[in-house]
Amino acid sequence: MRYCAQPERRLGYREVNRAIEAIFREHGEGRVQMPPKVYITFPKGDFRTMPAYLPALDIAGVKIVNVHPENREHGLPTVMALMILIDPESGVPRAVLNATSLTDMRTGAAGAVAAKYLSPKREVSVGVIGSGRQAEAQVRALADVRRITGIRIWSREEKNAGAMASRFPDYDAGVAGLERACDADVVITTTPSREPLVEDEWIHEGTHINAIGADAPGKEELDPRILLRARVFVDDMVQAVHSGEVNVPISRGLFSPDQIAGTLGEVVIGKKRRERPEEITVFDSTGLAIQDLAIARLALEGAEWIELPFP
Amino acid sequence: MRYCAQPERRLGYREVNRAIEAIFREHGEGRVQMPPKVYITFPKGDFRTMPAYLPALDIAGVKIVNVHPENREHGLPTVMALMILIDPESGVPRAVLNATSLTDMRTGAAGAVAAKYLSPKREVSVGVIGSGRQAEAQVRALADVRRITGIRIWSREEKNAGAMASRFPDYDAGVAGLERACDADVVITTTPSREPLVEDEWIHEGTHINAIGADAPGKEELDPRILLRARVFVDDMVQAVHSGEVNVPISRGLFSPDQIAGTLGEVVIGKKRRERPEEITVFDSTGLAIQDLAIARLALEGAEWIELPFP
Numbered sequence: 001m002r003y004c005a006q007p008e009r010r011l012g013y014r015e016v017n018r019a020i021e022a023i024f025r026e027h028g029e030g031r032v033q034m035p036p037k038v039y040i041t042f043p044k045g046d047f048r049t050m051p052a053y054l055p056a057l058d059i060a061g062v063k064i065v066n067v068h069p070e071n072r073e074h075g076l077p078t079v080m081a082l083m084i085l086i087d088p089e090s091g092v093p094r095a096v097l098n099a100t101s102l103t104d105m106r107t108g109a110a111g112a113v114a115a116k117y118l119s120p121k122r123e124v125s126v127g128v129i130g131s132g133r134q135a136e137a138q139v140r141a142l143a144d145v146r147r148i149t150g151i152r153i154w155s156r157e158e159k160n161a162g163a164m165a166s167r168f169p170d171y172d173a174g175v176a177g178l179e180r181a182c183d184a185d186v187v188i189t190t191t192p193s194r195e196p197l198v199e200d201e202w203i204h205e206g207t208h209i210n211a212i213g214a215d216a217p218g219k220e221e222l223d224p225r226i227l228l229r230a231r232v233f234v235d236d237m238v239q240a241v242h243s244g245e246v247n248v249p250i251s252r253g254l255f256s257p258d259q260i261a262g263t264l265g266e267v268v269i270g271k272k273r274r275e276r277p278e279e280i281t282v283f284d285s286t287g288l289a290i291q292d293l294a295i296a297r298l299a300l301e302g303a304e305w306i307e308l309p310f311p
Numbered sequence: 312m313r314y315c316a317q318p319e320r321r322l323g324y325r326e327v328n329r330a331i332e333a334i335f336r337e338h339g340e341g342r343v344q345m346p347p348k349v350y351i352t353f354p355k356g357d358f359r360t361m362p363a364y365l366p367a368l369d370i371a372g373v374k375i376v377n378v379h380p381e382n383r384e385h386g387l388p389t390v391m392a393l394m395i396l397i398d399p400e401s402g403v404p405r406a407v408l409n410a411t412s413l414t415d416m417r418t419g420a421a422g423a424v425a426a427k428y429l430s431p432k433r434e435v436s437v438g439v440i441g442s443g444r445q446a447e448a449q450v451r452a453l454a455d456v457r458r459i460t461g462i463r464i465w466s467r468e469e470k471n472a473g474a475m476a477s478r479f480p481d482y483d484a485g486v487a488g489l490e491r492a493c494d495a496d497v498v499i500t501t502t503p504s505r506e507p508l509v510e511d512e513w514i515h516e517g518t519h520i521n522a523i524g525a526d527a528p529g530k531e532e533l534d535p536r537i538l539l540r541a542r543v544f545v546d547d548m549v550q551a552v553h554s555g556e557v558n559v560p561i562s563r564g565l566f567s568p569d570q571i572a573g574t575l576g577e578v579v580i581g582k583k584r585r586e587r588p589e590e591i592t593v594f595d596s597t598g599l600a601i602q603d604l605a606i607a608r609l610a611l612e613g614a615e616w617i618e619l620p621f622p
Contacts, residue, residue, distance in 0.1 A: 049349070091391055096393075096407055098620075
């Protein structure tokens with residue numbers, strides 16, 4: 001059994017995006033085992049257990065990931081993750097990986113796959129709501145599938161938006177107000193908001209939105225009227241209805257699961273698609289255990305490891 | 312973060328039994344978070360993911376455990392387990408433990424706690440059905456709570472029963488037929504059987520049975536008529552109905568969840584009990600994630616470890 005402390009070190013988005021696209025294809029074809037995430041709640045946070053099995057790729061495993069919003073005050077990441085890979089043939093645990101950065105990357109890659117299929121333009125202006133690790137991962141992954149003409153970043157703390165912009169020196173990247181950031185070909189929302197930040201009238205025709213932030217019941221970032229105007233795709237029906245961008249509008253009767261156009265997997269296999277260039281598309285990402293499996297397997301190929309005695 | 316390859320090395324059943332009794336008390340008081348086990352199935356086996364949180368002991372984590380019956384042909388254990396301990400305060404993974412032997416021990420300890428409260432005698436003859444790792448663990452754990460006057464072991468392969476008997480040189484231990492093994496004060500069943508092995512008429516008044524083998528739908532070891540004569544306790548209602556000794560009789564309409572007398576936790580806190588010395592009691596063990604948490608925490612105290620960089 002191996003332990004990899006920095007499995008992300010040699011990974012690039014080119015290969016990660018490809019691996020993530022491949023597993024969304026498996027998901028679209030219904031060839032995965034992925035039970036719902038299991039939540040354990042603590043006074044100051046929670047952790048989620050995410051088992052899955054991809055028969056076609058012969059990989060199985062479990063991701064364990066916490067969310068502790070107060071961690072930053074103590075110099076710790078809010079979200080940390082560990083991935084365990086299991087050999088389907090024998091059940092032996094093959095590897096334990098620090099999956100904190102892998103989680104960022106596989107989520108960024110899902111956004112990139114969504115934009116590749118759903119954003120109608122090859123060259124795109126990008127608006128980013130939020131300026132944390134996931135905001136950066138989304139833009140870096142997107143840069144592999146679209147030529148980015150400019151990046152406008154909004155953050156509740158303007159200095160954080162500026163800091164993120166400075167990490168993209170090769171782009172026309174800068175700080176913007178919320179409305180200005182939403183005037184873009186690809187809008188990416190990555191906040192932990194529990195009320196809509198993005199107003200309906202700010203989103204123009206032809207925009208593709210990657211709605212990343214909402215990943216638990218009660219979270220939302222978009223005015224629900226955007227969902228009613230848009231063609232809405234999700235990563236997984238059960239997870240999205242439970243905890244994705246659509247969860248609050250559905251629980252309030254403002255939106256219905258029937259109004260979801262399909263899954264990203266169905267888009268990748270060509271079963272569902274954007275119908276017209278001028279329509280708005282939304283990808284509601286909650287994060288799938290199969291994404292974690294795919295990136296962990298990929299990372300393991302080139303990573304340095306510590307050998308651990310087992311059994 | 313630590314990795315412990317042999318966390319069981321310094322553990323004795325005295326302390327393990329105490330720790331397991333303490334967490335059954337927590338379970339009886341309803342002070343645990345323990346979602347149902349999640350199963351992933353492979354062509355040749357499965358793996359189960361078992362998250363839990365014990366607020367009173369301030370421990371949380373996940374056990375990942377496989378069952379691959381064909382592994383023995385390849386020199387690998389059928390069951391292997393890994394335990395991840397999470398800090399409830401911050402969500403940081405504190406330790407990864409090889410939990411294969413811990414799984415045996417915590418299951419043995421549950422049987423010992425059941426016998427401590429439910430077997431009416433201080434000195435007991437013991438009948439063991441099956442001769443694998445769990446059979447041995449059950450007897451060793453029991454020896455901490457009862458004086459054992461003799462051990463009669465039945466196995467489908469008689470030489471395996473003999474080999475187990477030879478590992479108990481300090482006891483009157485020997486091989487026996489099925490019926491003879493069942494003529495005991497404490498009967499322990501530890502096989503993967505999918506049909507009853509123990510006949511109703513072999514079990515005499517006052518016997519306590521630890522029914523350990525059945526831990527998945529379709530498995531059973533006891534004639535269902537024994538359950539109808541006995542006072543039946545389970546480790547956890549949901550898990551036992553799904554996959555314990557009672558699962559097949561319930562699914563066939565021969566036994567009802569209403570006929571379960573209570574949980575071991577309720578016995579430990581004094582809410583439920585054996586009513587009369589002559590009645591038969593059954594403890595139906597499926598194995599709880601909180602048992603894994605408790606023994607992992609205990610093992611961590613004295614174990615050698617490898618320090619792993621995280622995050």
